Amino acid sequence: MAGIHVELSGLKKRFGDVVAVGGVDLAVPEGAFVTLLGPSGCGKTTTLRLVAGFYDPDEGEMRIGGRRINDLPPDQRNTAMVFQDFALFPHMTVFDNIAYGLRMRGQPRAEISRRVEETARQLGLGGLERKWPLQLSGGQQQRVALARALVVEPEVLLLDEPLSNLDAKLRIRVRTEIRQIQQQLGKTTLYVTHDQEEALSISDTIAVMAGGRIAQVGTPYEVYYTPASKFVADFVGIANFVEGSVVREGGTARVEVGGAVLELGTRDLTAGSSVLLAIRPEGVRLLGPGDPLEGQNLLRGAVTASSFMGSLARYWVEAIGIEWVVDVHMPTPMKLLAGEVTLQIPAERIHVLEQG
Amino acid sequence: MHKAVGVRAREIRWLLREPALLAVLVAIASLLVIFVLLPVVRVLSVPSAEHWAGYFQREAFVRATRNSLLMAVLSTSSAMGVGFLYAYAIVRADIPAKGLFRTVALLPLVSPPFVTGLATILLFGRRGLITHGLLGLTYNPYGWHGLWFAQTLSFFPIAYLGVAGVLRAISPSLELAAHNLGARRFAVFRTIAVPLATPGLASAALLVSILILADFGNPMLLGGDFYVLATEAYLQVIGRYNMEMAAVLCTVLLVPALGFFLAQRYWIGARAYTTVTGRPTGLAPLRTSAPVKWILFAACLLVAVVVLSVYLVIAAGAFVQVWGVDWTFTLKNFQYTLFRQRDLLNSVRFGATAGVITAVAATVTAYLTQRKSFPGRGTLDFLTLLPVALPGTLVGIGFVLAFNQPPIELVGTATIIVAAMAVRTLPVGYRLSAASLHQIDTSIEWASRNLGASSLKTFAGIMLPLLRYAFAGSFIYSFVKSINTLSAVVFLMTPGKVVASASILGLADHGYWSQATALAFSLIAIALLALGVLRLIAGRRVQLFDL
Numbered sequence: 058m059a060g061i062h063v064e065l066s067g068l069k070k071r072f073g074d075v076v077a078v079g080g081v082d083l084a085v086p087e088g089a090f091v092t093l094l095g096p097s098g099c100g101k102t103t104t105l106r107l108v109a110g111f112y113d114p115d116e117g118e119m120r121i122g123g124r125r126i127n128d129l130p131p132d133q134r135n136t137a138m139v140f141q142d143f144a145l146f147p148h149m150t151v152f153d154n155i156a157y158g159l160r161m162r163g164q165p166r167a168e169i170s171r172r173v174e175e176t177a178r179q180l181g182l183g184g185l186e187r188k189w190p191l192q193l194s195g196g197q198q199q200r201v202a203l204a205r206a207l208v209v210e211p212e213v214l215l216l217d218e219p220l221s222n223l224d225a226k227l228r229i230r231v232r233t234e235i236r237q238i239q240q241q242l243g244k245t246t247l248y249v250t251h252d253q254e255e256a257l258s259i260s261d262t263i264a265v266m267a268g269g270r271i272a273q274v275g276t277p278y279e280v281y282y283t284p285a286s287k288f289v290a291d292f293v294g295i296a297n298f299v300e301g302s303v304v305r306e307g308g309t310a311r312v313e314v315g316g317a318v319l320e321l322g323t324r325d326l327t328a329g330s331s332v333l334l335a336i337r338p339e340g341v342r343l344l345g346p347g348d349p350l351e352g353q354n355l356l357r358g359a360v361t362a363s364s365f366m367g368s369l370a371r372y373w374v375e376a377i378g379i380e381w382v383v384d385v386h387m388p389t390p391m392k393l394l395a396g397e398v399t400l401q402i403p404a405e406r407i408h409v410l411e412q413g
Numbered sequence: 414m415h416k417a418v419g420v421r422a423r424e425i426r427w428l429l430r431e432p433a434l435l436a437v438l439v440a441i442a443s444l445l446v447i448f449v450l451l452p453v454v455r456v457l458s459v460p461s462a463e464h465w466a467g468y469f470q471r472e473a474f475v476r477a478t479r480n481s482l483l484m485a486v487l488s489t490s491s492a493m494g495v496g497f498l499y500a501y502a503i504v505r506a507d508i509p510a511k512g513l514f515r516t517v518a519l520l521p522l523v524s525p526p527f528v529t530g531l532a533t534i535l536l537f538g539r540r541g542l543i544t545h546g547l548l549g550l551t552y553n554p555y556g557w558h559g560l561w562f563a564q565t566l567s568f569f570p571i572a573y574l575g576v577a578g579v580l581r582a583i584s585p586s587l588e589l590a591a592h593n594l595g596a597r598r599f600a601v602f603r604t605i606a607v608p609l610a611t612p613g614l615a616s617a618a619l620l621v622s623i624l625i626l627a628d629f630g631n632p633m634l635l636g637g638d639f640y641v642l643a644t645e646a647y648l649q650v651i652g653r654y655n656m657e658m659a660a661v662l663c664t665v666l667l668v669p670a671l672g673f674f675l676a677q678r679y680w681i682g683a684r685a686y687t688t689v690t691g692r693p694t695g696l697a698p699l700r701t702s703a704p705v706k707w708i709l710f711a712a713c714l715l716v717a718v719v720v721l722s723v724y725l726v727i728a729a730g731a732f733v734q735v736w737g738v739d740w741t742f743t744l745k746n747f748q749y750t751l752f753r754q755r756d757l758l759n760s761v762r763f764g765a766t767a768g769v770i771t772a773v774a775a776t777v778t779a780y781l782t783q784r785k786s787f788p789g790r791g792t793l794d795f796l797t798l799l800p801v802a803l804p805g806t807l808v809g810i811g812f813v814l815a816f817n818q819p820p821i822e823l824v825g826t827a828t829i830i831v832a833a834m835a836v837r838t839l840p841v842g843y844r845l846s847a848a849s850l851h852q853i854d855t856s857i858e859w860a861s862r863n864l865g866a867s868s869l870k871t872f873a874g875i876m877l878p879l880l881r882y883a884f885a886g887s888f889i890y891s892f893v894k895s896i897n898t899l900s901a902v903v904f905l906m907t908p909g910k911v912v913a914s915a916s917i918l919g920l921a922d923h924g925y926w927s928q929a930t931a932l933a934f935s936l937i938a939i940a941l942l943a944l945g946v947l948r949l950i951a952g953r954r955v956q957l958f959d960l
Contacts, residue, residue, distance in 0.1 A: 109593055131592045144590035148608045157604075158594035209594060 068117035079269035095266035137206035158209035340406030452811025496572025502709035527630030555637030575617025627804030674802035730930030746931035767834035775842030805900025842887030849883035886955035
């Protein structure tokens with residue numbers, strides 16, 4: 058297991074009366090791709106800028122490779138960043154943009170040439186070296202920004218919402234490429250985004266942030282399927298929230314909800330306590346009039362709205378006094394279901410969020 | 414080719430369908446042709462080949478040309494230097510007292526430009542407060558050195574405004590990106606800030622040099638025997654009534670100004686760097702280091718003290734008996750300037766009328782050129798902006814040449830003075846309105862048309878209310894500049910229609926320092942009052958003079 062490469066402890070930053078970052082602790086392993094995910098104003102970008110040295114923290118420590126960097130000026134941190142607006146130098150060609158960091162490091166001319174050409178080729182920018190940034194498409198500009206950061210072989214690569222200026226299709230392609238390059242180079246990377254799908258698809262680890270603090274750190278699977286709080290469950294994907302009280306029977310637990318009972322299987326829950334459950338839309342099975350009513354946790358309900366979205370169909374179903382969101386993948390009939398339906402919820406798909 | 418003709422035909426058909434719009438368009442176009450184009454054409458066409466030969470043969474004229482160029486180069490360099498320091502400190506350093514510095518830079522912009530010349534004499538002249546009063550020297554400020562000092566002070570605020578605009582336009586993320594890639598502060602300045610600012614700086618320097626070339630008041634007051642083109646032209650008109658030779662000298666002044674105007678329009682404008690993607694990042698620009706910050710602060714403080722002393726001297730001069738002789742406090746100078754003379758009242762009346770005309774014309778013209786398509790739209794835009802490139806002396810002489818005979822005989826009327834004031838301030842009002850229009854989404858107008866309002870009703874009911882702050886801004890700008898203008902109106906005044914700026918010059922010329930300063934003080938007070946009223950009406954929604 059690789060060691061810790063970037064370590065943030067007790068990091069705080071306020072702007073006037075606003076607490077932008079209110080005590081962030083984060084350990085990034087060597088070579089890992091860690092994403093700071095959260096809504097706007099959650100402190101993710103401020104955290105990234107603190108690491109880059111654009112702001113000074115009010116409290117806390119930042120270490121890269123064990124070395125304290127709090128007092129290093131930005132130009133000596135070797136934390137090359139890809140900016141949201143790319144920040145390409147408009148008065149320099151693609152070549153000069155990519156070469157900039159190497160020149161600042163006083164590299165010999167031949168070495169600069171070789172490395173710029175190599176990085177440009179690696180990122181599919183070969184032949185564009187003489188062009189000006191304004192002559193490039195959005196996707197090409199994005200690659201130049203990435204090449205400019207990668208060519209200096211930074212200790213840590215910082216990316217601040219690098220895809221938000223690209224259109225939807227390009228975003229998906231470029232994010233896959235960023236991930237591939239990052240894995241090839243084994244570069245420790247800190248990535249900021251507000252897009253949960255982007256975060257899930259690209260990261261080794263996601264740190265979900267809210268109100269200047271980290272709400273949960275985990276793998277994409279952990280963050281999605283076992284969210285630590287209602288906020289995380291709600292921000293990362295869609296969730297059906299169910300409140301109820303626990304009834305125990307031998308080793309298994311049940312939850313009473315609005316007259317119905319949900320079986321949870323073997324769980325460590327105290328009888329009589331109230332719980333908040335989260336169930337993902339694709340974790341609920343939708344049974345139509347012709348389907349056999351099999352399995353546990355069957356709930357009768359009625360479709361209130363539906364929407365066909367291509368690879369899936371989304372239903373809003375009223376059952377036990379709750380409006381459920383249910384996703385059906387590969388919807389087979391040519392017509393969407395309507396009217397009376399039955400929901401079936403496998404016990405292993407039910408996540409217990411809070412108990413108290 | 415065929416396509417272009419088709420477009421033209423369609424545009425004309427559209428216009429014919431809206432006769433009210435067509436009428437307004439024709440009226441605006443005629444006024445521009447009469448009051449902008451015709452005077453220029455007259456100035457260019459009146460002198461014959463002999464007059465031109467006379468210009469090249471007369472040693473005095475060649476010397477005046479050389480002097481003009483020398484003064485432009487010297488004063489532009491110093492004004493740009495001071496302006497750059499000032500702008501860099503205000504935009505990029507966390508120095509204290511920024512508000513004070515910005516207010517100080519505002520003063521020369523809203524007072525008659527020769528106020529600095531007047532103060533230079535009061536401070537350093539034969540009876541100067543510093544040279545004679547404090548040091549007991551007999552120093553002669555008249556000549557190129559005194560003029561250089563006064564022009565630097567008069568025009569550095571324009572350099573400051575230009576440079577500040579350029580520095581603000583550089584996206585902070587560019588400099589931070591360079592810093593992040595390993596560039597130290599000075600390397601960031603050298604490799605990013607300087608090259609990015611260069612086109613804008615060149616443009617600001619050219620503008621300042623054109624204004625210095627065309628300036629008339631300070632050389633008149635301070636030049637001594639250092640004649641420049643603008644003062645020579647004045648002497649040709651007033652002394653010898655040689656309008657043709659004056660027209661020749663104006664044309665010589667026009668060449669660099671027009672060259673700059675055209676270059677700005679077709680070349681520099683297209684080359685200015687903009688950020689690749691304009692999304693605001695919320696990043697603060699890179700700040701200067703502590704030593705640099707305090708050096709900049711000291712420089713700003715020095716400039717501010719000099720500028721403030723100029724205005725304090727004007728204020729002091731207004732309240733003493735006889736400058737340099739009898740320092741007792743008195744209000745008699747104001748009695749003289751306010752009640753014995755109609756000049757100040759004339760300035761306010763003419764300035765206010767010019768302000769209304771400019772504001773209306775600017776708003777309507779901007780709406781036409783920015784939102785309507787019609788044949789000759791580019792020409793209309795060009796004619797509206799052209800007065801920027803016209804030296805005041807040329808406008809004054811051009812007006813005399815164009816309107817001293819039928820069919821349009823205006824010389825000797827108040828109308829011609831008001832028209833000259835309006836023409837000179839039209840371009841800035843037009844730019845203000847056009848900028849405001851750019852912020853109003855076209856769909857708002859479409860919505861009005863879509864719901865059944867005509868072009869004219871849409872303009873009156875939707876656009877005009879939305880443009881009211883730009884309108885107020887144009888009016889106040891035009892008023893402030895008009896009450897201070899000298900070079901154009903000095904040729905157009907007749908007894909009873911003298912304006913304050915000209916009578917200050919006359920009073921100073923004859924050594925009536927106290928009366929001159931009292932009148933200047935009153936003008937400045939009126940200008941500041943007008944700006945205060947604008948702030949009350951529009952708050953910070955209109956940016957005049959970087960306030």
